[in-house]
Amino acid sequence: GKKYHIAVIPGDGIGREVIPAALSVLDRAATLCGFSLDYVQFDWSCETFKATGRMMPEDGIVQLADFDAIFLGAVGYPGVPDHVSLWGLLIPIRREFDQYVNLRPVRLLPGVRCPLAGKKPGDIDFWVVRENVEGEYSQIGGRMFAGTDREFVEQTSIFTRTGTDRILRYAFELARRLDRNHVTSATKSNGIFHTMPYWDERFAAVAADYPDVRIDQYHIDILAARFVMSPERFDVVVGSNLFGDILSDLGPGVTGTIAVAPSANLNPERKYPSMFEPVHGSAPDIAGQGIANPIGAIWAASMMLEHLGEADGAALVLRAVEAALADPSAPRTPDLGGTGKMADLTAAIVSALR
Numbered sequence: 001g002k003k004y005h006i007a008v009i010p011g012d013g014i015g016r017e018v019i020p021a022a023l024s025v026l027d028r029a030a031t032l033c034g035f036s037l038d039y040v041q042f043d044w045s046c047e048t049f050k051a052t053g054r055m056m057p058e059d060g061i062v063q064l065a066d067f068d069a070i071f072l073g074a075v076g077y078p079g080v081p082d083h084v085s086l087w088g089l090l091i092p093i094r095r096e097f098d099q100y101v102n103l104r105p106v107r108l109l110p111g112v113r114c115p116l117a118g119k120k121p122g123d124i125d126f127w128v129v130r131e132n133v134e135g136e137y138s139q140i141g142g143r144m145f146a147g148t149d150r151e152f153v154e155q156t157s158i159f160t161r162t163g164t165d166r167i168l169r170y171a172f173e174l175a176r177r178l179d180r181n182h183v184t185s186a187t188k189s190n191g192i193f194h195t196m197p198y199w200d201e202r203f204a205a206v207a208a209d210y211p212d213v214r215i216d217q218y219h220i221d222i223l224a225a226r227f228v229m230s231p232e233r234f235d236v237v238v239g240s241n242l243f244g245d246i247l248s249d250l251g252p253g254v255t256g257t258i259a260v261a262p263s264a265n266l267n268p269e270r271k272y273p274s275m276f277e278p279v280h281g282s283a284p285d286i287a288g289q290g291i292a293n294p295i296g297a298i299w300a301a302s303m304m305l306e307h308l309g310e311a312d313g314a315a316l317v318l319r320a321v322e323a324a325l326a327d328p329s330a331p332r333t334p335d336l337g338g339t340g341k342m343a344d345l346t347a348a349i350v351s352a353l354r
């Protein structure tokens with residue numbers, strides 16, 4: 001069988017708990033499906049920052065460049081400002097490896113309490129596609145007249161033709177691949193004068209190449225409301241870096257799956273490694289107690305297998321997660337309303353793999 005080289009960055013807090021749990025699931029899936037995974041652990045975290053002044057070594061990107069994929073827990077911990085952990089590790093990895101797609105499933109799973117009344121598993125099932133390397137998240141801008149009453153700050157958004165078109169195209173290709181043939185665009189062209197009309201213009205231009213795919217677009221404010229009021233209507237939702245960031249937490253929020261949802265940072269051309277992580281952060285409030293829900297990391301591992309071309313392994317892992325969640329006698333972590341430990345839920349998922 002094939003062998004894949006995976007860079008593992010557990011990071012901070014519960015990242016150090018859920019990543020080993022997910023690796024145990026991956027190992028079992030690999031055995032069952034006849035491939036193997038070779039892990040190299042990178043102990044880059046806020047601890048590293050406190051000791052060295054950097055989240056990762058100066059040549060960190062070079063060290064990661066030849067792996068088939070990167071598997072990340074979470075970074076960020078009290079004592080280190082969040083912008084330091086974000087801009088010191090996560091954002092450089094996304095940008096240097098041109099991981100311009102952030103892909104997150106929004107799916108109502110069995111056994112997860114949905115905050116919306118009357119919804120059952122299967123009712124909500126769509127994907128958020130977020131532009132992940134440009135847009136509103138730039139370092140361009142600055143502060144002038146600091147500390148005076150003339151003080152102001154300015155922040156520049158960058159929407160390149162290439163960057164805009166390729167994320168839109170990815171969304172259309174995904175819609176086709178999933179046989180869903182429907183793409184929704186998040187916009188705000190009634191308020192944001194330059195970038196959002198441009199986004200709409202490119203959306204229309206790219207859509208013209210996909211006449212079989214139905215399109216609609218909503219301003220971000222009403223779109224957020226629709227995520228809550230009528231989430232069943234969506235299939236693939238595409239947004240800029242900022243709008244996609246918000247929608248891709250709102251989606252898991254309305255399905256009750258923040259601790260369960262995965263996230264993939266993709267370089268679809270496979271020129272560079274892609275990175276897979278749970279949506280949640282380091283959860284300092286529960287770190288070290290052995291009660292973190294491992295499913296976000298395990299589902300992220302499933303997305304990683306899919307990306308590596310191990311579709312059977314990916315499906316196997318996801319089915320085992322769903323089976324464990326659907327089984328009322330399976331252990332449940334406190335966030336799922338139970339009193340179980342992470343290790344027991346992980347073991348239940350491992351034994352559901354077949």
Ligand code: NAD
Pocket residue numbers: 014018073074075076077078082090258259260277279280281282283284285286291292293294296333335
């Ligand atoms: P968080 O996701 O860490 O926690 C939010 C809440 O959800 C907490 O109450 C936590 O206990 C709970 N929770 C999260 N994951 C859980 C799990 N797997 N099982 C059970 N409960 C879970 O978000 P936060 O508190 O806003 O952030 C904490 C730190 O994590 C910050 O430093 C933040 O910057 C960082 N963070 C990192 C990433 C990342 O690395 N991609 C993402 C989000 C937050």
Ligand code: MN
Pocket residue numbers: 245246249
């Ligand atoms: Mn976010």
